[in-house]
Amino acid sequence: MxxxxxxxxxxxxxxxxxxxxxxxxxxxPLCEEPWNEVVPGLFQGGHDVRSQSRTACVVADEFDLVVSMTTREGYGPAAGVEHQVARMADAGVDPGIAARVAELAERVEAAVAAGGRVLVRCSGGLNRSGLVVASALVRMGHRPDDAIALVRAARGPWALTNPAFVHHLRALA
Ligand SMILES: [Zn+2]
Structure with a gap:
């Protein structure tokens, strides 16, 4: 990191x-918020936060699409909410992972463009979710460094501290 x-x-x-x-x-350190809005309609979050509430990160029907890079029993979303599960490690980016992240980013961008509320979440809501959110932001027209800065502005300075993820994002056109 x-x-x-x-x-x-x-x-x-x-x-x-x-x-x-x-x-x-x-x-x-853990973030204080279960999720934060990075740009209008696009949220990034996790399953673990610094909170007294055990249910702080449980998702109900706040979103139209939830993309989960990791899952945990009882953390939602509610029945009827579109839920895309795409488990991956907070590690490197090989061509297979790059392709999956690109697919997820495309889906996220399309859902936001259609006016949906979208949550991308992982464990801490810092790196894996940040990789997908920043990739979607690049698709929306942001330069990679601006996309990275938007993610860090929303989730704090520990977001996107995985150097392989940062390297991958900076190479996006
Ligand atoms: Zn330093």
Whole structure:
């Protein structure tokens, strides 16, 4: 995982106080919100948050489409809500994963363009969901770095700290 302050950017990394120049993350805190709206209609979230409520991350019928990169019994969505399950690891991006992420991004973009409310979620709501959301944002016309910045603005500085995901996103046209 990349440092959440300098993101291992060559200009900032040597003097970074958070990672002491290593560019690598040490610990990752949970987000406070179960999900956040990244751009109108497009939400990113997870199954684990810093909350007193055990049901904070349970999805009912708040969304028209839910894309889950991981699933957990009892976390919804409610019956009748379109639910796409696409499990993947918070690791690298091989050609097979790249193709699946592109498919998911296309579906997410289409649903948002049609006026739907869409949630993309993983465990912490930081990296796997961020990969799909940022890929959808690129399809919507955002430059990759702007898409990454939108995801971090919504979910906090620990979003998209998987260097393989960032590398993949920056290579998107
Ligand atoms: Zn750093």
């Amino acid at each position: 990349l440092c959440h302050v300098c993101y291992a950017e060559p200009d900032a990394m040597p003097d970074c106080p958070a990672c002491r120049g290593s560019g690598r993350a040490t610990s990752i």
